[in-house]
Amino acid sequence: MSHKELARYLPILKWGRRYDRGALTGDLIAAVIVTIMLIPQSLAYALLAGLPPEAGLYASIAPIILYTIFGTSRALAVGPVAVVSLMTAAALGEVAAQGTMGYAVAALTLAALSGAILLALGIFRLGFLANFLSHPVIAGFITASGILIAGSQLKHVLGIGAEGHTLIELSLSLATHLGDVHWITLAIGGSVIAFLVWVRHGLKPVLRRLGAGAGLADVLTKAGPVVAVALSTAAVWQFDLAARGVSIVGDVPQSLPPLTVPSLSPAVIGPLLVPALLISVIGFVESISVAQTLAAKKRQRIDPDQELIGLGAANMAAAFTGGFPVTGGFSRSVVNFDAGAETPAAGAFTAMGLAIAALALTPLIYFLPTATLAATIIVAVLSLVDFKVLRRSWNYSRADCMAVATTILMTLALGVEVGVSSGVVLSVLLYLYTTSRPHVAEVGLVPGTQHFRNIERHDVLTDPRLLSLRVDESLYFANARFLEDYVHDRVAKSPSIEHVVLMCSAVNEIDLSALDSLEAINTRLSERDVTLHLSEVKGPVMDRLKRADFLEKLTGQVFMSQYDAVMALAPTPSRPVRLATQSR
Amino acid sequence: MSHKELARYLPILKWGRRYDRGALTGDLIAAVIVTIMLIPQSLAYALLAGLPPEAGLYASIAPIILYTIFGTSRALAVGPVAVVSLMTAAALGEVAAQGTMGYAVAALTLAALSGAILLALGIFRLGFLANFLSHPVIAGFITASGILIAGSQLKHVLGIGAEGHTLIELSLSLATHLGDVHWITLAIGGSVIAFLVWVRHGLKPVLRRLGAGAGLADVLTKAGPVVAVALSTAAVWQFDLAARGVSIVGDVPQSLPPLTVPSLSPAVIGPLLVPALLISVIGFVESISVAQTLAAKKRQRIDPDQELIGLGAANMAAAFTGGFPVTGGFSRSVVNFDAGAETPAAGAFTAMGLAIAALALTPLIYFLPTATLAATIIVAVLSLVDFKVLRRSWNYSRADCMAVATTILMTLALGVEVGVSSGVVLSVLLYLYTTSRPHVAEVGLVPGTQHFRNIERHDVLTDPRLLSLRVDESLYFANARFLEDYVHDRVAKSPSIEHVVLMCSAVNEIDLSALDSLEAINTRLSERDVTLHLSEVKGPVMDRLKRADFLEKLTGQVFMSQYDAVMALAPTPSRPVRLATQSR
Incomplete structure (x- = not known):
């Protein structure tokens, strides 16, 4: 195999040879910013997936490094993302109870399956399959998932117990527990939500008026969750709110990612196969959309089949280092890009930053209230909710509109897996119907x-x-x-x-x-x-x-x-x- | 509703008004010929479906009359047909054992479900759905079904027990019982097969040489099974072969079709729903192909949605009169057409003929050997087996060829339902694949x-x-x-x-x-x-x-x-x- 052929499968050989001090500076700065942003995000998405907080950190370390070697995007930041974490929780709920050892092992299996599926799709150059997820279906699915995610986190903000993977289950469960609202928790969660919304919508104009550039203002507003984490942790510690019933993160092991082995028993693999396929495809579509958007801005090329291999390797890494399914995330990649990342090495430096955090900083988040993490998730995902696509598709084509509406309704009513599957099936059926009665x-x-x-x-x-x-x-x-x-x-x-x-x-x-x-x-x-x-x-x-x-x-x-x-x-x-x- | 609108839903109003003596003569002659042909055919297809012989007669009486009222084809003869009878046996095998009361009741339920599905498709004008069965898939399915049907009847010709709905099951089962071959039965079955093959291929030239017209020669060769039935029945009776172990039809009730009620229990309906859908669609496709071919010869029109209603009504009639799923058959319709049927009234006269047979002639077939019936089925279905489509599609388009080959292999290996479903799904997937990478x-x-x-x-x-x-x-x-x-x-x-x-x-x-x-x-x-x-x-x-x-x-x-x-x-x-x- 020539060097050029090899470089196709190991893109690191291409950009690694031209790596210089300019790229290093850009990458290092981006890595610091992204690391700060990722610490609360990783913890929060672990919570969303129903896993202990350290799983979120672990899922952001080894996977990033593997993607750095095999991926083709210069700016993509790989790790846990909202929609995939929600799908992970829905899938694992079928095989084990949250908090059990079996649940964490099943998360490894899910990541391994997802990695294997992505690698297989990449090796057999089947990336085009993702095209069968139409834009309206994706838009509808993201919107409905955002609502489900926000709904699933409400219990943490309210300090009550509630379960459910559909809007109906969630609503009923929340309603029955509404009498138990823990007011201190709600005060913390509510304040964090208010603060983060203000950061998003009110802070940027202030920063600009104070003379900050648009890029800097953007990056600083992304630090909002870190500030919220710091303040609310301090408050809980200061006023001993944990003793008054506020749920906190508690002990997080001070450790590098452990070596873990996913279970390969058929009883675990069987029910996870279809979810793993859906997670792979959805994750790939989200990731490739972000990667292509960012690459187009710098006139770079993304190779979809090689991306599958990069994401597959990243998920395999997650499976063997205590993580759960990962993909290229929108917000973290955009921050990485805006902060000046030049090459995938920025990702590797981010991984190092997170490894240091996992080793040294976990005692600091002992008193971090889960309500704060839930609040950061809620604010992040509500920005995904966008019903405009309904109107746009209604104006343009009734078939597209039916596909969006069905995806949204089915996702809310019957969960993420049924939702996205029915969207895909319906859009294919509508296409076949149209072609069966030609003009x-x-x-x-x-x-x-x-x-x-x-x-x-x-x-x-x-x-x-x-x-x-x-x-x-x-x-x-x-x-x-x-x-x-x-x-x-x-x-x-x-x-x-x-x-x-x-x-x-x-x-x-x-x-x-x-x-x-x-x-x-x-x-x-x-x-x-x-x-x-x-x-x-x-x-x-x-x-x-x-x-x-x-x-x-x-x-x-x-x-x-x-x-x-x-x-x-x-x-x-x-x-x-x-x-x-x-x-x- | 005006008379014209009404006539659309009740085509009998259209042709009934213009009915005259010429049409009556044509219809009566056709009815006599078709009745003679249908008696052994109905008994044989009941055997194929795993039902008592009278069920075949009943399934040919009331359904024909209902089709006469609601159908649009002038020549279509409705009743049990080979492929649908095979599918019926496969479906019923899932819910009850052959020969039990539950089996016969499930057959009624299957006919009722099939009727309801056809009626619904017709009322909602969904006849176009049948177009998703491509010609290559149909051709492959018919060929593979022909082989399965012939295989399933071999046991009757060999006088042994054997079970199975796939080629592998059948072969294994036949192989294990091969030591028990009943030689007298085999002699009868073998002679009938040889005789029928000769009638098909050798008799017509003889008749033509004797001065018979082409049409007459055609019709006379169709009487071959009746002759085989008469001769073998006489032989069994004469030499008391039943006492020597030759399986015979035995007692058949002398009765008009009874009033029956299909079971509507969910335990019966549940497993029959998918088979009923497949039977409806396959039966509709077979029927409409025959109807359109015959209508084109006389420049008449077939309304596919009204045909669905006609066939739906016929199946409902079968469900309430001791029958099983029916559709428009190829050979009987061609005979009806060639014998000069002018209007659907020919069907009604055929029904009367069969009713008389059911009332008066059943004692005559007491000694009819089942081997004879099996032999008539084998000879009839082997003419359906045609592998030429494989070669034709290979030359024309690899995608079509894959669809044919898959349908044949899956039908033989996994049975009729899996076979036809996988053919449809594969041809849709191949179409989508082609359109996803456009030229x-x-x-x-x-x-x-x-x-x-x-x-x-x-x-x-x-x-x-x-x-x-x-x-x-x-x-x-x-x-x-x-x-x-x-x-x-x-x-x-x-x-x-x-x-x-x-x-x-x-x-x-x-x-x-x-x-x-x-x-x-x-x-x-x-x-x-x-x-x-x-x-x-x-x-x-x-x-x-x-x-x-x-x-x-x-x-x-x-x-x-x-x-x-x-x-x-x-x-x-x-x-x-x-x-x-x-x-x-």
Whole structure:
């Protein structure tokens, strides 16, 4: 394997050779900022996933380093993210109870499965599968997940117990426990939420007025959660609020990520397979969207299949170092990019910063109230909630809107897995439905050109002896019979027709079922003494028709262009007497 | 509701008014011939479905009458057919043991479910769903079913016990019992097979030489099974072979179809729901194919949605009169048609004939050996087995060939339900895969015309400043990112490009995901100072683009035709210096 080939699979070889002091400075600064931001975020997402806080730190260390070696994005920061953590909690809830050893081991298994799936997709270059998650489905899913995540964290802010993976379960559970609200906890959580919302919306203008640049102001506002953590921890410690019932993080082991081994027992793997697949695909889509957005800004390229390998390796690392499923996160990557990260080495330095935190700083967060972590999650995810896509898709296309609405409703009502699956299945079904009833336009010549257009929409020339039909869809099994009926009905209406020309400019494929239908159309037309012609058949389609015996059976000819067809068959077209024909 | 509207839902009102003596004569003659043919066929298919022989007769009486009232085909003969009977046996085997009361009641439930599904599909006009069964999948399924049916009947010809719904189960089961072959039974079964094969292939030339017309010869050869039944019954009776271990039909009640009630208990309905759906769809496809073939010969029309109602009513009738799932059969309908049936009344007369048989003739078949019935099934279904479709699809399209091969293998290996489902799912997946990686052609002007063609295949004119891409697929979520990458890579290769024109003649839809991609392409090109244009955008697509704000953001224009675009942007195209670009 040449160095160049090797560098394709190990992108570190490419950027590592050109690494210089300028890149080092940029990377180090970015790493410090991201580390500060990641400490509370990692703890919070571990909470969201139902795992002990240190799992969040561990999931941010080894995975980042592995991604640094195998990933292609220069700015992507890999670690726990909100949606994947929620999906992790939903999946693990099926196999073990939160807080048990089995739960933590299942989290490792889930990360390992997810890593294996991502690696397999990357090695077999199946990254295109992620394209079947349409933008509306993703948008709907993110919005609904944001609501579920915020809902799932409310219990920590209210200081009550509540369970559930759907909005209904959550609401019912919260409602039954509402009498037990712990007011001190609520005071802390509420203050943190208020503070963070102010940081997001009110602080930036203040900073700008004080003379900070836009970039600096952005980065400083990201430090809001750290301030909230520090202040609320201090308050709990000062006023001994833990003794008065405020739930705190407590003992966190002072340790580098441990070496762990995921369980490979079928009883654990079985129920986690489908969730792992969904987590992989959703995580990949989130990650690749962020990576491509950031790469485009610097005219860099992302290789989706290599990204799968990078994320797969990162998840494998999480599985063996006490973590849980990870992916490239939006907010951390944007901060990394804005803070000036030049290469993936920034990620490696971040990992070192977090390792130091895991070793040295954990005693400091003993008194950190879980309400604070929950509050940072709530504020972060509510910015994901965006119902505008409903309106946009409603205006543009009813099918897209149905897909969004279904994804949102199903996610809220039946959970993340059912939600995203039903969105994907529905959008595929809607696409198939559309293609199964294709638009067929009767076309005529635009005067003064060689161009043909729909007679219903344009003022064009036709000839009553010649029916020109433009079929606006590939011909395949689902619409083959439709075309048969359409041609039959149309010809039956106009006895003057002597020739039918199917203009195939939009026919990108003719499968065997459609070939049978074309033969049937040819036969039925010939029984009426009408000849069938084709025009503008594309190269790949024509190649295939030549391999069957259809062209010998065809009563008419295949014309290079529709104009050639009209010139040969009815050279003096005129303005038509309009017929009531089907159009959309 | 006017008479005309009513006649749409009750086609009998249409043909009933014009009924005359000529039609009556034709119908009566056809009915006599079909009745004679149906008696052994009905008994045999009941055997195949694992039901007592009279169930086959009952399933041919009331259902025919209901179809006569609601169906639109003039020649379709409704009753038990081979493939549906096999599927019935497979489905019922899951809920009850053959020969038990529960088994017969489950058959009624299956017919009722099937009837309800067909009625629902018809009322909601969902007949198009059947189009998702592609021709290759149907061909593969019929062939594999033929083999399974013949295999399942071998035990009756060999006089041994054997069970199984897949080829492997059947083979193993037959192999273990092979030592128990009952030689007298085998002699009867073997003779009947030999006789029937001779009737099919050797008798017709003899009859023609004796001066019979082609039609008469055809009809007489269909009487072969009746002769086989009569001769073998006589032999068993004469030589008292039943006492020597030859299995016979035995007592069949002398009765009109009884009034029966299908079980509606969830324990029975649950496992039968999916099989009922598959039986409905397969039965509908078989029936509508036959009906359309026969209708086309007389230039009559079949209304697929009304056919669903006709078949649904027929299955409901089967459920309440001791039958099992039915549909329009190929061989019986062809015989009906060839024998001169003019209207659905022929079916009603056939029903009367069978009712008389059920009342009066059942004692005559007491000594009928089951080996004879099995032999008639084997000979009938082996004519369905046809592997030529494998070769035809291999030559024409690998995707179609994969669908056929998968359907055949899965049906043989895992049974009819898995087989047909996997064929449908695979053909849909292959279609989606194809559309997710669309063919994109770089096009140039065909000299002397206004027509544009692929520069790889035709000698055309281009301009280095202008890149004209014809996207050969609708733009939707599955291929949106593909186009983004394609345009980006292509433009990066040729710095001379100033304009990109996407020729949209084959773009039949642009969904919201693709719109996002077009916006991304537009933005990325504008960062390179390349303008993006569209040409030949179709009416329905343009309508939608106008509802979004894409056209305001577009850096270039939308041209009526590709020729207009070239004339406006690069009016002096020349022969190109070829670039190595992607093509297929």
